[in-house]
Amino acid sequence: MCRFWDLTLMICFSVSVMFVGGDNMTELPPPKNLTFIWETPFRLSLTWEKPEDLDHSCRVNYTVHVYSSQDCSGKSNSKRVQTLGCKLEVPNENGLCISVITNPENCEQRRNSQPMNISIAPPSVMLVKNRSNEYSHSKMKCTWIPVVDVQDLSLYYWLPRDESIKKCTPDKTIKTRGCIIHDKSLKEAMNIFYLFNGTYNGTSVSNAFKDERPVDYVKLNKPQLTIHRDEQKLLFQANGSDLDEFTKECYTYQYTISNCNKKETTLDIKSQHEVQYDPACKYRARVQVIFSKNCGEGSSDPSDEVEYGEDNDPKLPALLAVIIIPLIVSLCLLVSLVLLRRHKDIIFPKIPEPSLLFKDMLINNIRTPEELQSPAAGRLYIPFEEVVESRISLEPDTPFVPTMKNEAK
Template sequence: MCRFWDLTLMICFSVSVMFVGGDNTSELPPPKNLTFIWETPFRLSLTWEKPEDLDHSCRVNYTVNVYNSQDCSGEIETRKVQTLGCKLNISNENGLCISVLTNPENCEQRDNSQPTNISIAPPSVSCIHELVVNLCFRLPRYESVKKCKPDETMKTRGCIIHDEYLKDTMNIFYLFNGTYNGTYVINTFTDKRPVEYVKLNKPQLTIHRDGQKLLFQANGSDLDEFAKECYSYLYTISKCNKNETAELKKCQHEVQYDPACKYRARVQVIFSHNCGAGRSDPSDEVEYGEDNDPKLPALLAVIIIPLIVSFCLLVSLVLLRRHKDIIFPKIPEPSLLFKDMLINNIRTPEELQIRKAINGLSYGRLIGSGYLVQGLGNIGPGVLLSCRD
């Protein structure tokens, strides 16, 4: 029984110690006297003092939060430092809010401090189109500021920045200064990294046939400036007036060839989101093949074959009419045939002989009341045959 009470007392004591220890945790004091100064139009220098009432044995560091607005909201940039100050490459386009808080490193039972904030107002004029300005820029790898020379070919006021390190630059700082209603103004701003605005040259598209496949090949003069995985290719192909699109990671695209269709194609090079953003203009349209209706042969057969048959039939009728006597000779009427046979049967042998001779003559002429027959008959030339009634 005693052991049970002893165990209960030990548990209660341990729980009490845990709660008492938790109540002793306190926050560190915040930094003092946070100030700033612009060393250059792009570089902000922050300084502060060590917090008060900080034990010598307590080691701390500091967290600096930078907001691109005056009310400490929106996008935030955070960094940790060991020193009592830091320098920031930043623009003041929309104003800034900066907070610094103290963090414990080896301080027992101490939490982060409350932040110390400072607000920086933007310039009174920030619209570049209302200013008579000089536009300059600075890359992070350079300390100096370069003046941007205007490009007369551009529709709006601006310039083209040429630098071999642009594609590796994370951001560019811009500076403009000038006068507005007789007052001198200055401001800075920054934007996304240059590879977020890549403008690729317009590619060229070629089409050629390989057996039963049709190959589409995209070529460009600037497709080797970045790694191959940074590019994708958007093909727009019209096959028999039906559009199809395909986005590929390779510059060559192949489809099954249909000889009955005409192909029209374009290609656009897109800078992949893994490397940045941007794209080219679509290439010129390229055509291949001719449109052929698959039902056309059957339709032609239905139309042409009857025409050919009709023409042949018409020619046959004309030829048949022209040579009908040869193709179909005249046959004597049966009544005349039987009558002639009857007459031949009642003639005498002498008449038959004379008839045969007459049939063998070449010509004859009429003399008086009879026929003068000349030729090579059996009765000889110059024989006068009398004509019977």
């Protein structure tokens, strides 16, 4: 029990000592006379003096915070140095705010100082907007839209590994304002800086910009897609014309395949993709080459759509047979009846009635039972006598006696 109370008292004492000691800590003084100078449009030289009232035994270092605005708030890039100055590779696009803080190394009962800030105004005129970059095979295509009318507007670029600033020659083939940088160092560069320089209202104006590494703006050519059938599988083959600058692991292929009103998007590390083939479906497919994030960023435009097969219903033949065959039979029967009605006299000609002779032969050949027992059963056919009416009358012959009128006299 005593040990428990002793341990509790020790903990309370230690905590109280920490709080008391913390209250006795004082801030270090900030650095003095913070100044800057632009050595180049992209390199800022920052200097300051050692803080006042600093013990000789107290060793300190400094933390420099750089904000991309005139307000020292938000996200910043930090850098810790031991000297009374540093050089910063930073563009002045929207103005800058730089803050320097004194940090203790072996100073007892001392903590960080308050920041010493300095503000840098942005350029008086913004020359361009909507900048875009496209990298491919040691070439960087840069385009922009002018904000103000500057006749002598020029673009310069600088890579941190180089000492000199180089000019980008305008390209007349680009419809909008732009130029193409040809430099073998682009592929390995970690950053690239741009400087637009021109004369506006009689005053020289410049705008500096900083972009990420060029391989973060990779633009690949539009691939071509072909479709082949291999037994029960359908093979999709993507063919690119500029996939030789980086290793195969840097390229991925996004296939968009639709069949039977179903759409599916698949990401594949291979240029060939296969699916099970359904003969009842029509396939429509596109492919897009994506530059892997392990190597950079970028992509190509989607390929033209390629089609394969036709949309068919597997039950359609049986359904058509059930519907069409009875319909055809009914139609044929109807046509036959119409033709039969129209040509019945030809198909079924009229048989003429037999003459009296044939009727008589049939009647006389009918034998009664009595006639069968008569020896005259085998008599020949005796035709009936035909009665012919005669209306001819004969008159006796009388001589012709002429009458004489003169005899009376």
